Amino acid sequence: MLYYAVKNLEKCMNCGICEEIVACSSDYVGFVEKCIGCGACSFACPYEAMEMKEREKGKEVSMKVNGEKISVPERITVKKALEIIGYRIGRFPGEGDIFAPCEVGGCYSCAVEIDGKIMPSCVTGVKEGMEVNTELPKEFIPKRALHGWMGHPVGGVGTPWWLKGRRFIEAAVFACGCNYRCPQCQNWTTTYNGKELALTPREAAVKMTATRRKYGVDRMAISGGESTLNREWLVQYLKELKKLNPDEKARFHVDTNASILTPDYIDELVEAGMSDIGPDLKGLRLETFMRITGLKDKELAEKYHRTSWKAVKYVVDEYKDKVFIGVGIPYNRDLISLEEIHDLGSEICKIDSEIQVCVLDYRAEFRRREIRRPSYWEMVKVWRTLRDVGLKTVICQTSFGHIGPNEP
Ligand code: FES
Numbered sequence: 001m002l003y004y005a006v007k008n009l010e011k012c013m014n015c016g017i018c019e020e021i022v023a024c025s026s027d028y029v030g031f032v033e034k035c036i037g038c039g040a041c042s043f044a045c046p047y048e049a050m051e052m053k054e055r056e057k058g059k060e061v062s063m064k065v066n067g068e069k070i071s072v073p074e075r076i077t078v079k080k081a082l083e084i085i086g087y088r089i090g091r092f093p094g095e096g097d098i099f100a101p102c103e104v105g106g107c108y109s110c111a112v113e114i115d116g117k118i119m120p121s122c123v124t125g126v127k128e129g130m131e132v133n134t135e136l137p138k139e140f141i142p143k144r145a146l147h148g149w150m151g152h153p154v155g156g157v158g159t160p161w162w163l164k165g166r167r168f169i170e171a172a173v174f175a176c177g178c179n180y181r182c183p184q185c186q187n188w189t190t191t192y193n194g195k196e197l198a199l200t201p202r203e204a205a206v207k208m209t210a211t212r213r214k215y216g217v218d219r220m221a222i223s224g225g226e227s228t229l230n231r232e233w234l235v236q237y238l239k240e241l242k243k244l245n246p247d248e249k250a251r252f253h254v255d256t257n258a259s260i261l262t263p264d265y266i267d268e269l270v271e272a273g274m275s276d277i278g279p280d281l282k283g284l285r286l287e288t289f290m291r292i293t294g295l296k297d298k299e300l301a302e303k304y305h306r307t308s309w310k311a312v313k314y315v316v317d318e319y320k321d322k323v324f325i326g327v328g329i330p331y332n333r334d335l336i337s338l339e340e341i342h343d344l345g346s347e348i349c350k351i352d353s354e355i356q357v358c359v360l361d362y363r364a365e366f367r368r369r370e371i372r373r374p375s376y377w378e379m380v381k382v383w384r385t386l387r388d389v390g391l392k393t394v395i396c397q398t399s400f401g402h403i404g405p406n407e408p
Pocket residue numbers: 099100101102103104105106107108109110111120121122123177
């Protein structure tokens with residue numbers, strides 16, 4: 001089926017997000033005659049005002065894929081054209097011919113060569129006479145869109161608790177594009193951002209090193225969006241970063257939802273230099289995980305959920321002495337019960353009772369504006385619940401700063 005996006009003027013609040021961050025190839029978002037139906041605006045709109053409607057096939061365009069002439073409907077994405085001619089599109093690495101997890105032009109996992117340039121197939125429209133190569137050239141250097149270079153005063157879930165609260169503890173950057181669709185996403189202007197300049201691993205490493213120097217810190221973090229989506233890029237980025245920062249004080253921190261972190265991927269990251277990791281476990285039960293992540297495909301959600309739990313166990317079993325691990329878990333009573341927090345804590349305890357667990361107090365953000373940020377005392381209850389199951393290093397984010405492992 002083919003689609004186009006229409007702006008529902010009754011829902012639109014003129015926030016401008018669809019113009020600012022969406023990688024839209026039409027002259028402006030919602031210009032129906034030019035829409036290629038990528039769907040990026042409908043993922044990004046916090047008011048769900050961009051609605052995808054079915055459309056007729058219309059005229060055809062001729063183009064070449066790997067030297068073969070094909071005809072496909074006009075005003076579709078290159079990804080869609082590939083799908084029409086039989087390519088399978090996957091949302092888990094290794095499944096399908098093209099891995100397209102974010103679909104907003106942020107991660108570049110779906111990149112192919114289009115008229116001599118490496119571009120994301122998910123947000124690039126087909127054109128008459130276009131030449132597409134899915135086999136990337138040998139000298140191909142991966143790219144990734146990155147946003148928000150900064151000195152971070154708090155760090156992420158993979159930041160050791162004893163460092164939190166000091167002035168600038170990490171240099172940080174956020175990778176655009178995510179495979180989750182969390183309705184309360186706290187970083188959604190990064191997650192759905194397809195307009196940022198995509199950088200090679202070397203370019204990003206140089207910029208991160210400069211950011212480290214600017215803030216006078218030793219820790220360098222990458223978060224998101226989802227930092228791990230483009231594996232080749234991330235591994236090369238860490239290697240480049242390590243080359244530029246060979247001193248012993250340098251720490252290389254990856255914050256991640258861990259949904260695609262298979263053991264071989266983790267091995268590769270450690271080998272490349274990753275010294276700290278902050279995997280997020282967004283629930284124990286699958287229904288909770290799907291509620292929090294906004295994923296509708298149960299089979300895919302199950303795979304992401306299972307992979308993230310296994311990743312935590314694997315890092316602890318294989319790299320406890322080499323890699324610092326801090327696990328993130330969510331709390332908001334509208335999304336996860338205290339009883340599930342108890343059971344979730346018990347499961348983490350079975351892996352390692354000493355592991356750092358950081359509870360994030362989910363607040364109203366993005367599309368989930370009806371929830372109320374947990375009060376300080378609610379977070380104290382969560383803290384006690386996790387301590388009672390045997391976890392020794394629990395920290396909780398609150399509106400008054402972090403509750404540390406030795407309080408309250
Ligand atoms: S799936 Fe196309 S850029 Fe992420």
